[in-house]
Structures are given as structure tokens and as C-alpha cells.
Amino acid sequence: MAVAFVTGGSGFVGGALIRRLVADGWQVRALARSERSARAVTVAGAEPAAGDLDQVDALATGAGSADVVFHCAAFVKQWGRREEYLRGNVTGTRNVIEACRRAGVPRMVHVGTEAAMLAGEPLIDINEDTPLRPDSKSLYCSTKAMAELAVREANGGGLRTVVVRPRLVWGPGDATILPALVEAVREGRFRWIGGGRHLTSTTYIDNAVHGLVLAATARDPGPSYFVTDGPPVVFRDFIGELVGTQGVTIPDRGLPPAVARFVAVAAEGAWRVLRLPGEPPITRTAVWLSALECTVDISRATNELGYRPPVTREQGMAALSSPP
Known part of the structure; x- marks a missing residue:
């Protein structure tokens, strides 16, 4: 029986991965830094391993004794202190690499993520x-890039490292993107930046897993692969269809990209200088991820x-629309 160790197992991708591995x-075993995390990974089917x-x-x-370590944990918030991003995405990744070598x-x-290429x-x-x-200039993007560089550099000496990069992961169990979109629409805060008519690649959760x-x-995998829905x-x-699965319709309200970028930079500056509580109403990371075209070639993973x-996508939307 193959053995896996998963970090981030109480999260969206990590939890779905555990369920898939157990089914296979x-x-x-899954890292659990709290009792809540331990319960979550246990429900998914993993044995909790205390630590962070x-x-x-x-x-x-x-x-x-693991055959594979899956590193799913990351600091994914769109706002935070530099040390939080470095600790969660860079130092944490290096620690996982060191643990793999010791074990x-x-x-x-x-x-990984396409955001590691986003500037x-x-x-x-x-x-x-x-x-x-x-x-x-986005701390999330820069630290995910640093983390991937560390993973690539670690390849060799008995450890094979592989990076898998899904783009815009969605589906049942998402506690971040879809709930935030629904909340923004219901509170009247949602705007289409630049009209929202650009193209995007997406990755349903089961496809990412x-x-x-x-x-x-894979017998002899390469260093990195993009995976998407096609x-x-x-x-x-x-x-619009994603939010519609929750019975919500997005109004046709727009915001010029230049205005969105200016407001994001100004808001980030105010929050840093004045040390305001909570998160800015908009960040440059949010603007980039929602307003810039992002299309991905998955031919390497295919071949x-x-x-x-x-x-x-149709099956994924149907799964989201169905009651749990």
C-alpha cells in the first residue's frame, strides 16, 4: 500500500486530495496544527500528525515511511504582513523539503500556481x-514564486520534486473564492473590472487533484506541470455561472481598470502606513487575478x-448546484 503525507490537508485542495488518495x-497521514485541523483530516480519511x-x-x-509528500499548505490570503507570506510560503516550503530529506x-x-508568474x-x-x-509587487505572487524556486532547486540527491500548477481552483468545498464573491454581490460591492470579458483558464477541484x-x-515526471479544465x-x-449556482445574479456594474489599480495601490499604502485593521477593500493581487487575462497551455501535462x-465545467457546475 502506497503511503502519503499531506500538508494543508484541512484546506480545500488538501482535503479533496486526501479523499481521492484514500479512495484509491x-x-x-496529514499535518494537523490544531484540534480543528485534526478533526478535518480525520473526517477526510487521514491519520492526523501533530505539528506545523x-x-x-x-x-x-x-x-x-511516506512514498510521496504532497505540500498543499500555503498562506493564500490577498493581504497580510510580509513575514506571514515568507513564513507560510517560503520558509514552510523549505522546511517540508528538509523534512523529506531527513525522512x-x-x-x-x-x-504551485500561475500567480507565481504574475507581476x-x-x-x-x-x-x-x-x-x-x-x-x-504582490507578496502572494512573489513568495509563491520563491517557494517554487526552492522546490526546483531541491530536485536531486534522492528526492524527486514536482510542481503542479492549477489555475483558479473551484468546486464543492471552496471556502474562499465562491463565498467571497457571493458576499460581495449581496453587499453591493462587486464590480466587473474592465468589463470582465477577458479569457481565463480554470481548474475544477477534482481535476486539480x-x-x-x-x-x-508518474515514472519519470518533469519539474512542473500546469493543469486546467481545458x-x-x-x-x-x-x-456569473459560478455565482449563479448559489442563486445569486451579478449586476452589470463596472469599474475601469486604471481606477481599480489606483484604488488598490492607494488602499494598500493607507493600510500599511496607518496600520488599519482588517483588509483593504481591494488589493492589487485581487485586481490582477480578476482583471487580467490568464490562459494556460496544458500540453506538457497531457503529453x-x-x-x-x-x-x-458543466459537470462541476452541476455538482455545485446540487444540495450537499
Whole structure:
């Protein structure tokens, strides 16, 4: 029986991954930094392993005898202190790498993101050769790029590292993107930046997990792979349908991109200088992720991993529309 150790198992992607691995017959342990996390990973089917990303010894214990470590944990908020992003995305990743080496784990699969290439310009038909942007002015984007660079540099010496990058992960269990969109619409805060008619790639949760499993089980995987739902769609159409699964209709209200960028930069500056509580009403990361075209070429995953999205967008939307 194959053994996996999962970080971030109480989250959206990590929880879905645990359920898939257990269904496939894997024995799964998952990092749990709290009683709540322990309950969540237990319900998903994993054995909880106490610890957090700061504790290399605990990580190495959890990874003991594992065939694969899946690193799904990350600091994904659109606003936070620099040290929070560095700790959650960079130092945490390096600690997982060190734990893999101490435990003699042969393979590590890291959950990456197209945001690691994002620095304020559209990403059109990008592939695995598109440069990472650790210099991005978005802390989330820059630290995810730093984390991936660390994973790539760790490849070798008995440890094979692979990065799988889904774009805009959605589906049942999402506690971040869809709830935030629904709340913004209901409170009258939602605006289409630039009209929202640009193209976007998307990745249903089961498709993202499928890519992770393929990367873990491939005989000789490459360093990184993009996985998506297939051909891109119009952002406005996708988001409208996504929110519509919750019985919500988005009004036709727009905001010019230049205004959105100015407000985001000004808001971030005010929050940093004045140390205001909570999050700014809009951040540059939010503007980039929602207003810039992002289309992804998945031919490398198709050709080298045999990746085909097992769930269509139509099937995913139907799953979201169905009662739990």
C-alpha cells in the first residue's frame, strides 16, 4: 500500500486530495496544527500528525515511511504582513523539503500556481517555460514564486520534486473564492473590472487533484506541470455561472481598470502606513487575478502525464448546484 503525507490537508485542495488518495487505496497521514485541523483530516480519511510548518522534526516524523509528500499548505490570503507570506510560503516550503530529506522520502509534489508568474501583466497561453516572478509587487505572487524556486532547486540527491500548477481552483468545498464573491454581490460591492470579458483558464477541484496524483505516480515526471479544465472561457461568463449556482445574479456594474489599480495601490499604502485593521477593500493581487487575462497551455501535462480533465465545467457546475 502506497503511503502519503499531506500538508494543508484541512484546506480545500488538501482535503479533496486526501479523499481521492484514500479512495484509491493509499494510506494517508496529514499535518494537523490544531484540534480543528485534526478533526478535518480525520473526517477526510487521514491519520492526523501533530505539528506545523515551523517544526521540521514534526514534519519529518509525519513524512516517515511516506512514498510521496504532497505540500498543499500555503498562506493564500490577498493581504497580510510580509513575514506571514515568507513564513507560510517560503520558509514552510523549505522546511517540508528538509523534512523529506531527513525522512528519506523519494518524491515531493508541490501545489504551485500561475500567480507565481504574475507581476501585473496578462498571462497569455503561458506554459512551464514562462519565467517565475519572485520580484512581483504582490507578496502572494512573489513568495509563491520563491517557494517554487526552492522546490526546483531541491530536485536531486534522492528526492524527486514536482510542481503542479492549477489555475483558479473551484468546486464543492471552496471556502474562499465562491463565498467571497457571493458576499460581495449581496453587499453591493462587486464590480466587473474592465468589463470582465477577458479569457481565463480554470481548474475544477477534482481535476486539480487528478493532476497531483498523476505527478505523484508518474515514472519519470518533469519539474512542473500546469493543469486546467481545458480550453479557456470568458471570465465574466464563468464567474456569473459560478455565482449563479448559489442563486445569486451579478449586476452589470463596472469599474475601469486604471481606477481599480489606483484604488488598490492607494488602499494598500493607507493600510500599511496607518496600520488599519482588517483588509483593504481591494488589493492589487485581487485586481490582477480578476482583471487580467490568464490562459494556460496544458500540453506538457497531457503529453508527459497523460492528463485529461476527468470532470467537465458543466459537470462541476452541476455538482455545485446540487444540495450537499
